[in-house]
Structures are given as C-alpha cells and as structure tokens.
Amino acid sequence: MAGEEGKGQNQGLSTAQDGPVEQRHSIVLNMGPQHPSTHGVLRLLLELDGETIVKAEPDIGYLHTGIEKECEDKFYQQVVPLTDRVDYLANLSNNLCYCLAVERLLGLEIPPMAQWMRVMLTELTRISSHLLWLGTHAIDIGAMSVFLYCFREREDLLRIFEMFSGQRMMTSYFRIGGLALAPPRGWEGPVRRFLDGFPSKVDQYEDLLTNNPIWRVRTQGVGQVPLEELIDLGVTGPMIRAAGRAWDIRKSEPYSSYEKFDFEIPVRTEGDVYARYEVRVEEMRQSAQIARQAMEGMPEGDWVADAPKVVLPNRERMKTEMEALIHHFKIVYEGFKVPAGEVYQAIESPRGELGYYVVSDGSAKPHRVHIHGPSFGNLQATARMIEGRLIADVIASLGSIDFVLGDVDR
Amino acid sequence: MHPDTPADVPATSLIEAAEPGSVLGSWEAFGERTIEIDAARIGAVCRVLKAEGRFDRLADLTAADWHPREPRFEVVYHLHSMDLNRRLRVKCRLGGGAAELDSVTSVWRSADWHEREVFDLFGIVFRGHPNLKRIMMPEDWDGHPLRKDYPIHGYRYSYKDE
Numbered sequence: 001m002a003g004e005e006g007k008g009q010n011q012g013l014s015t016a017q018d019g020p021v022e023q024r025h026s027i028v029l030n031m032g033p034q035h036p037s038t039h040g041v042l043r044l045l046l047e048l049d050g051e052t053i054v055k056a057e058p059d060i061g062y063l064h065t066g067i068e069k070e071c072e073d074k075f076y077q078q079v080v081p082l083t084d085r086v087d088y089l090a091n092l093s094n095n096l097c098y099c100l101a102v103e104r105l106l107g108l109e110i111p112p113m114a115q116w117m118r119v120m121l122t123e124l125t126r127i128s129s130h131l132l133w134l135g136t137h138a139i140d141i142g143a144m145s146v147f148l149y150c151f152r153e154r155e156d157l158l159r160i161f162e163m164f165s166g167q168r169m170m171t172s173y174f175r176i177g178g179l180a181l182a183p184p185r186g187w188e189g190p191v192r193r194f195l196d197g198f199p200s201k202v203d204q205y206e207d208l209l210t211n212n213p214i215w216r217v218r219t220q221g222v223g224q225v226p227l228e229e230l231i232d233l234g235v236t237g238p239m240i241r242a243a244g245r246a247w248d249i250r251k252s253e254p255y256s257s258y259e260k261f262d263f264e265i266p267v268r269t270e271g272d273v274y275a276r277y278e279v280r281v282e283e284m285r286q287s288a289q290i291a292r293q294a295m296e297g298m299p300e301g302d303w304v305a306d307a308p309k310v311v312l313p314n315r316e317r318m319k320t321e322m323e324a325l326i327h328h329f330k331i332v333y334e335g336f337k338v339p340a341g342e343v344y345q346a347i348e349s350p351r352g353e354l355g356y357y358v359v360s361d362g363s364a365k366p367h368r369v370h371i372h373g374p375s376f377g378n379l380q381a382t383a384r385m386i387e388g389r390l391i392a393d394v395i396a397s398l399g400s401i402d403f404v405l406g407d408v409d410r
Numbered sequence: 411m412h413p414d415t416p417a418d419v420p421a422t423s424l425i426e427a428a429e430p431g432s433v434l435g436s437w438e439a440f441g442e443r444t445i446e447i448d449a450a451r452i453g454a455v456c457r458v459l460k461a462e463g464r465f466d467r468l469a470d471l472t473a474a475d476w477h478p479r480e481p482r483f484e485v486v487y488h489l490h491s492m493d494l495n496r497r498l499r500v501k502c503r504l505g506g507g508a509a510e511l512d513s514v515t516s517v518w519r520s521a522d523w524h525e526r527e528v529f530d531l532f533g534i535v536f537r538g539h540p541n542l543k544r545i546m547m548p549e550d551w552d553g554h555p556l557r558k559d560y561p562i563h564g565y566r567y568s569y570k571d572e
Binding site for chain 1: 439440444469475486488495497520523545560
C-alpha cells in the first residue's frame, strides 16, 4: 500500500504522458512567475532530464488586465492613456499605433511638425527600450556593470520624456490628431546633448561586451531557430532580422513620414543570442541618427491637425470663443463619432510588429480594440528555442527575446 | 499605406479556383482588402492562401462580438506576405449557437496562442487545436470576458452592490 502511494505522488510531479516516472528520469521545474529573469510574471514549466530541457511550456496571463475590454467602455481619446500601460517600456510606440489607426478611420491629416516630433520621440523610445533590454539581459548573464551604464543613459531619456509630457513613463504624449501639448521651449537643448553624447556611450557598452570572451561563450550559438520556423511561429522585429530577414515596417510600409528619413536596417544571419545583441546595438545607433534627422529638420507649424471636432481647442480660444467652448464641452462629455469601419495598423515597435485592430460602429466609443503585441508572437518561440538545450541557456534565450509581459497579457 | 496591388483580385480568384463557392464577399475600405469566407471552409482556404497566395505570416488572429446581432461573432485573420509586402484580412461570421470553426494551427503555428486567446475571451471553439485551453483567464473562470453580454466589472463583483 505504502509503495503504491509513493508511486502515485511521483507521478503527480511529472507532466509525462507516456510511461512512468522511473523510466523517464525527468523532473519538472517550475520557473517563475516571480523569477527575476522572466522580467515580469512569466511562468515556465520545464521538464528536465539532468540539465537538459526535454519539454518547455510557457504559461502566460498573470498580467492580464482586460485592457481590450476596458477600451470598449471609453471614448476614443480616453483609450490613449490605456495604451501606455500595454507595453510600458515602449509607451510612445503604443500611443502612436493607436492614434494612427483612429486617424485613418477619421481621415485626419497630421501636420508635418507633429509627424516629425512623433518620429523623433518614438526613436528615442526605441533607444530607451533597447537600453533597458541590454542592461537587464547583461545582468542576467552576469555582466553587472553594463546595467549601470545603460540606466545612466536611460535616465537622460526619461527626463526628456518628462520635459515633453510631464511624465517619465506613462507619457500619453501623442493624441488623436497630433500631440498633447506644444513642445516645451528649448527642447532641442537636452535632445541635442543626448544625441551628441550617445554614440560614444554605445561604444562603451560594446567595449564591455562585444569582444568579451565570457559574453561570447554564453551567447554565441545559443537559442538558434531557422528563419522559416521563426516566421511560422509569428516572430517579428530584431529576432528575425538577426536570423537574416531584412524586414522592417518602417521601410516596407512607412507610416508617419518614415519614408523621408535615411536609415539602414541592421541584419545578421547567425540567428543566435549574440546576433540579436548585435542587431539591437546597431539599431540604437540608427535610431539616434533618425532622431537627429528629425530634430534638425523639424518643420515649423502646428502640432495638431485642423479638426475642431476631434482635437481640443487651445485654452485661450476656449475662453474667448463660443464655438471653441462648445467643441471643448462636446469632446469631453460626448466624445467624437468615428465613421464605421475597421482598420489594422501595424508599426515597428522596438520589439517587432505592433498592430492595433480598431473596429468602429459609428459611435464615440470603439466597438473593439485588439492589440497585437510583438512580445505575444515572439514569446511563442520560447519552447522551440530552449527545448533540447541546457537550463543555463534558458536565461540567455529568454533575455534575447526582449518580451514585456504587459504586451503579452494586456 | 497598403500598396494598391492588382493581386488583390488574384487572392479571391485563387480561392475560387481551389475552393469554389467559399468566398462570400470581398471589399476594400481604408486601403485594406477584406475577404469574407464561409466559416466551414476556413481551414482549406487558409491552406490555399499560404501555399499559392504566399501569405507566409499570420500577423494577427482575433474576433469581434456584434451581440445581439446574429450571426454575432466575426473571426478575423490578418495575413501578411513578406515577399509581396501585402496584407489581407480574412473574415468569418459565426452564430452564437454553435461558435465553432476549424483551427489553422496546422497552417501557421503562430495561430496556437491566438486561437487559445479567442477561445478564452470569446468562447469560440477551434476544432483540431492541439491544446485548446484558457490562456489569459484562470482555468476555472466563468464566462468569456470579451463577449458584449459580459459585464465590464465581471459577474463576481459590482460596486453597485455596496
């Protein structure tokens, strides 16, 4: 009897369907949801044979907040702050994608100054997101000091975002029709100082990592998946560029005037963790170039579209003109109606293809907002990437995906 | 934004050639082409689109609920061809009574989690899915939150009761 009970308990530990535990010699390790290297709340169920992973199953949903449901209960302009919370490391990319989708439904023309400002700030967001990725990825693998350097530059960027929007992270700076506020006086100063100093800072990170033998041994040849499989699994962004596919939505389907900027798509063919590192580091340099072009070529003019029924009037006009006051009241109390229809807007976020599918039924609230986060697609490749490899490689592989759980679970 | 391509017409004719009668409608709005497909044939149509239409990527899969209108559900597939730089929206309508259609996980592996999400949040069943269980909500959750008849505060708690 006692023997049978013991056997039953052993079987309870295993997810193995075929054969009793004693023959399979595997154990199940529950990694997360509070493991530091999962950067959020990702749970991984790992079936191990010694140190080799036989089967891996990611379990997501711990950060599900029902943002898509909440969007259906808000006016179109009230959804913008929710989009910050989706991918909280690339909030401006999310603001931009949502605004572009609704602007297409409304048929709004965005003035060039707002478009350039959007390009500049989303590129700075890309740098800030990549910096956080590089710092945490390096610290996961054991390179402590890179983390400190990365956060030094990230702090400068967060101060720039604060200068523009009043918020370090939850910026909501892009609104339907343009920008939330006029850019602050003298904004060029801090942005220029950052962009002047940044290339040498990237050299510093590279000095610490690129030729570091420990870094190379930990990352080269790890987490490789063939390109066709990556595409089939729904992976986008730097991960497929590191596997040899030069596909970037900023080039292939330009939005917000990206076609007017001069930049390159970094590509590697190895497809391992090291190649992803190289691609992202090069992307930071390219993004700094784009941001500089936007800053130097910033057109004069309005920062919001001429659409009094959609864009809040400025404060002065609201206090002096009857018409503006009525529009202000109606936008705040009733929202604005958006023509019926549906739009899928894709942009290149720091992590890959970010898509907003917005369905309008002609009322002032969206009928459906679906957010396709790039991390959702990228994380699906986890199991394929780590099965058959050592448990120490799990940390390096997970870090190279650069997922944000808010983006996965929404 | 989305290139105006004559190949939009071939997409429907490709399907019509392989699966006659499965296209229920095709229109273009906001620069995006949408094709409506008979829900019973979605698996076969997706296979044709991937093999012959070169839509190598399922960019997104989701649903929308039009309750109380019937058929209430729309399952929406956003396909993307990297080679041709083209996007296509494929749509199926499903009634609330038997919200079931074929899984496309055998066509694109990325459909796996997307279909689980739609199953979880809308209660639409995908036949032939290898692991159809809840993904966002806890396993023992009641109801499907993104349905329009599901209250925004959930069934368990409402501040009006206080």
